[in-house]
Amino acid sequence: MIYMTQALKNAKKAFKINEIPVGCVVVRENKIISQGYNQRNKKNNVLYHAEMIAINKACKKINDWRLENCILYSTLEPCAMCAGAILQARIKKIIFGCYNHKFGCAGSVINLFEQEKFNHKVEIISGLMQNECECLLKNFFMMLRKTKKIEQKEI
Amino acid sequence: MIYMTQALKNAKKAFKINEIPVGCVVVRENKIISQGYNQRNKKNNVLYHAEMIAINKACKKINDWRLENCILYSTLEPCAMCAGAILQARIKKIIFGCYNHKFGCAGSVINLFEQEKFNHKVEIISGLMQNECECLLKNFFMMLRKTKKIEQKEI
Numbered sequence: 001m002i003y004m005t006q007a008l009k010n011a012k013k014a015f016k017i018n019e020i021p022v023g024c025v026v027v028r029e030n031k032i033i034s035q036g037y038n039q040r041n042k043k044n045n046v047l048y049h050a051e052m053i054a055i056n057k058a059c060k061k062i063n064d065w066r067l068e069n070c071i072l073y074s075t076l077e078p079c080a081m082c083a084g085a086i087l088q089a090r091i092k093k094i095i096f097g098c099y100n101h102k103f104g105c106a107g108s109v110i111n112l113f114e115q116e117k118f119n120h121k122v123e124i125i126s127g128l129m130q131n132e133c134e135c136l137l138k139n140f141f142m143m144l145r146k147t148k149k150i151e152q153k154e155i
Numbered sequence: 156m157i158y159m160t161q162a163l164k165n166a167k168k169a170f171k172i173n174e175i176p177v178g179c180v181v182v183r184e185n186k187i188i189s190q191g192y193n194q195r196n197k198k199n200n201v202l203y204h205a206e207m208i209a210i211n212k213a214c215k216k217i218n219d220w221r222l223e224n225c226i227l228y229s230t231l232e233p234c235a236m237c238a239g240a241i242l243q244a245r246i247k248k249i250i251f252g253c254y255n256h257k258f259g260c261a262g263s264v265i266n267l268f269e270q271e272k273f274n275h276k277v278e279i280i281s282g283l284m285q286n287e288c289e290c291l292l293k294n295f296f297m298m299l300r301k302t303k304k305i306e307q308k309e310i
Binding site for chain 1: 195196198199200201202204207210211214215218219220234235236237238239240242243244257258260264265267270272273274
């Protein structure tokens with residue numbers, strides 16, 4: 001739970017800067033080696049999803065593109081890009097909080113981690129601290145809708 | 156052909172530094188706005204695939220994560236990570252040279268660009284300058300095998 005709690009703390013950092021609240025950590029030998037939170041809008045760049053930031057930092061930290069002994073904890077099921085990066089980096093296990101019914105590529109829309117033809121498989125654990133991760137996202141989108149309504153009234 | 160020729164020139168830059176020769180360009184309103192070539196080993200980082208480098212640069216160039224009016228030319232069919240980034244960036248069209256039977260996610264293994272559930276579809280054109288793109292890859296892997304044989308003899 002401590003690693004997902006830290007991932008959730010990172011997601012809250014995204015919330016504070018008005019980004020969709022997704023956070024993650026990369027763990028190796030029971031130590032957090034890198035962290036990330038979604039900053040796509042702030043950076044105006046698709047490559048700034050939480051998982052991509054954390055994978056980028058982890059590669060730099062251990063100076064290797066192979067993150068074979070690493071576990072990635074994310075508050076949200078990864079999209080195709082992030083799932084693809086996890087596969088490319090040969091991360092051994094992904095543990096995520098809540099499901100992404102629109103873009104999730106660890107089972108919700110498709111499952112990139114268990115494709116027969118790929119040379120790497122990733123173990124998946126889902127639903128860890130699901131309620132907390134889901135609530136944060138719901139609160140964010142509720143806030144967004146309220147802000148939009150207020151803006152519309154002001155126009 | 157001029158854009159794929161340029162993508163191929165980029166792939167040759169990768170070849171010269173002993174990287175799997177993949178190159179690409181991002182085109183917007185008939186102008187190349189960014190380019191990339193594979194540097195995964197040099198940078199020790201999975202995020203340095205040709206397409207990721209070019210998408211990163213394109214987002215920075217136009218200061219937007221939405222590359223909606225862009226076309227990506229790549230010498231090789233994109234992997235899951237790169238296909239996911241293309242989807243996330245809402246690139247409208249991808250034109251690639253040769254097929255990636257092991258990791259290709261534009262039809263060879265799976266097709267991420269035509270998933271019913273995703274909110275964005277990407278037009279695919281495949282096989283442009285296929286022979287040239289394929290030959291470059293074949294030459295690279297042939298050279299790799301030769302180098303390994305020589306190394307084994309020397310041990």
